[in-house]
Amino acid sequence: MKALSCGDAAVLFEVGTLDEAVALAAAVRAAELSVVVDVVPAARTVLVVTAPGADLGALRRTVSGLPVSDAAVTREADPVEISVVYDGPDLDEIASFTGLTVDEVIAVHTGSGWRVAFAGFSPGFAYLVDGDPRLQVPRRDEPRTRVPAGAVGLAGEFSAVYPRATPGGWQLLGHTDATLWDTDRDPPALLAPGDRVRFVQVER
């Protein structure tokens, strides 16, 4: 683990894999350190944000010494099922990039046992991992200025559903009517880190 300077009120910890990042974030949260105000895991890093004036040297030492489980963080609940109409504008491109047919892309996407690694980008946006490795595709060269709410996409090792209309560069497979984010719901996010997710194909 490497601790990188990130100003006077945060430290960025860099690790080797996504699972390590997720496990480290869980360990930092579980430690309930009084100076920590937020923890932001990402693909290879965990950002630990502190109150102003915190002793960052002490924080580095504490976090480096935390026991980190190497087991993937999974919640023991039934998978959340998300119904998808596979009519996305990038289906053909995903098929040609992966060497699969469109039907095979859909079969592999619905056949994968996805898991929420972390949230980010926008409220309720959950990065899903553990998909079939054949589904790894690059982002689009030119991001779309508007991806509609409910769009289901792929990028790198991740799949995700856009909770609301935002700009975005992911390759789009289809769309769902599921509400990923509702501020008036408790909890507002449909998916939490550790949740398992299955995509189910439906016709329009």
Add this chain to the structure above:
Amino acid sequence: MSLTVLATGPRALLQDAGRVGLASIGVGRSGAADRAAWALGNRLVANPPDAASVEVLLGGLRVRAERNLTVALTGAPAQAVVDGKPMGHNALIPLRAGAELALGTPDRGLRTYLAVRGGIVVDPVLGSRSTDTLSGIGPPPLEDGVLLPVGLTPADHPPADVAPVRLPEAGPAVLRFVPGPRDRRLTAPVTTTWTASDRSDRIGLRLTGKPLHRTDDAELPSEGLVRGAIQLPPGGEPVLFLADHPLTGGYPVVGVVRDADVDRAAQVRPGQPVRFRQT
């Protein structure tokens, strides 16, 4: 209902300390862009430290008190008048029921805070009354004619009538920063004099000037961003992230402005020069 917004000016939002600790559901902190000015306003009127105030962009706000109120203005020094009579900033201002407070355009700084004794008590969203302009979470931007509820008068009494403060810079803003986490991707230190772009907002201060070159064009996996992060997109003109910054970003962050100086960055006007000083 205790305060009527007669005119918002270019933009007026409610802001408090923001939503802390919700990154796990994808929600950023938001909150007052100039936290020091916002906090001073609450101290002047003896509010609880997390009370919501009005964040006014480039003045122009007009409000009417619907009952006797005590308010204070902090941040950008927009000329203030109450029923035609000039009023000072960083000081207690009594408003009689029916009195009108109007702000002119500040000659320096960008954001003025109107703190009301008792706080603005619209319904909080996820524990905060801040409008997050990136995610859309929180109360909507204020509109002409809206009525704002003011909370109960706090038990504490205002500690002073007036607070000494340093005005926002009119000339170049010099912001202290710490290099990293991705400073190795730079060919030269960030010592250029930049100009604040008019495309700046609560998400970030966009800077224009001679582009910096990255030594390494490899894409970085997205990683967490902090308020104050100096991010270098492929074009080489940095973005300094402010209160409504995204939680994560994929372009390298070459330095982070010190927490206290981000408040001053939030007062930088379009066209104003900006320099970074390494500490």
